[in-house]
Amino acid sequence: MGAKVAVIYWSRGGSTEQMAKAVAAGLKESGVDADLFKVSEVDSSVADKYNGFALGCPAMGKEVLEEKVFEPFFASIEKKLKGKDVALFGAYGWGDGKWMREWTERAEADGAKVLKPGLIVKTSTDFMSRIKQAFGKEQKIDQKPCLDYGRKLAERFAKGQKLHNSK
Numbered sequence: 001m002g003a004k005v006a007v008i009y010w011s012r013g014g015s016t017e018q019m020a021k022a023v024a025a026g027l028k029e030s031g032v033d034a035d036l037f038k039v040s041e042v043d044s045s046v047a048d049k050y051n052g053f054a055l056g057c058p059a060m061g062k063e064v065l066e067e068k069v070f071e072p073f074f075a076s077i078e079k080k081l082k083g084k085d086v087a088l089f090g091a092y093g094w095g096d097g098k099w100m101r102e103w104t105e106r107a108e109a110d111g112a113k114v115l116k117p118g119l120i121v122k123t124s125t126d127f128m129s130r131i132k133q134a135f136g137k138e139q140k141i142d143q144k145p146c147l148d149y150g151r152k153l154a155e156r157f158a159k160g161q162k163l164h165n166s167k
C-alpha cells in the first residue's frame with residue numbers, strides 16, 4: 001500500500017467543498033499523494049486503499065453529520081480507521097461546533113489518530129447569504145486555515161510513515 005491520503009467530503013452549499021480543495025492543496029504542496037473525492041464517488045472499500053484520511057462534512061440536522069449520505073459512509077469505514085491519521089473538517093452556521101466535538105470523540109473511540117482540533121469554519125446564515133446560496137452562489141471561504149490544516153496533516157502523516165517504514 002502506498003502512502004496516500006484520501007480527502008472525502010459532503011457539501012451542499014459549497015463551503016465544505018472549498019475547504020476540501022484547500023486541505024488537499026495543503027497536503028499536495030507538502031509532498032503527500034492526496035486524492036480528492038465527493039462522498040458520493042466512494043464506498044467503504046476506499047478505507048482499504050488509503051492510509052490517511054481528511055474527512056469533511058458540515059453541521060447538519062441538529063448538530064450532526066449529514067444523515068442520508070455522509071453518516072452511513074462514515075459508519076461504514078469507521079472501524080477501518082484504527083491507527084490511521086484522520087483529519088476532520090467542515091463548515092457550520094450557528095452552533096458552537098458540537099457536531100465536530102462529537103465526531104472527533106467518535107473517531108478517537110474508533111482508534112483513529114485524529115488531528116485535533118478538527119477544522120471548523122463558520123459561514124453566514126443571514127437572509128442575503130441564504131438567498132444568494134439558494135441561487136447557487138457559494139460563500140468565499142478563507143483558504144489559509146484549510147491549507148494550514150492540510151500541511152499539518154501532511155507533517156504528521158509523513159512522520160508516521162517514516163516510523164512505519166523503519167520498523
Ligand SMILES: Cc1cc2nc3c(=O)[nH]c(=O)nc-3n(C[C@H](O)[C@H](O)[C@H](O)COP(=O)(O)O)c2cc1C
Pocket residue numbers: 010011012013014015016017058059060061062063064091092093094095096097123125
Ligand atoms: C438542514 C440544515 C441543517 C443545519 N444544521 C446546523 C446545525 O445543527 N448547526 C450549525 O452550526 N449549522 C447548521 N447548518 C448550517 C450549515 O452547517 C452551514 O450552512 C454550512 O456552511 C453548510 O456547508 P456546505 O456549504 O458545505 O453545505 C445547517 C444547515 C442546513 C441546510
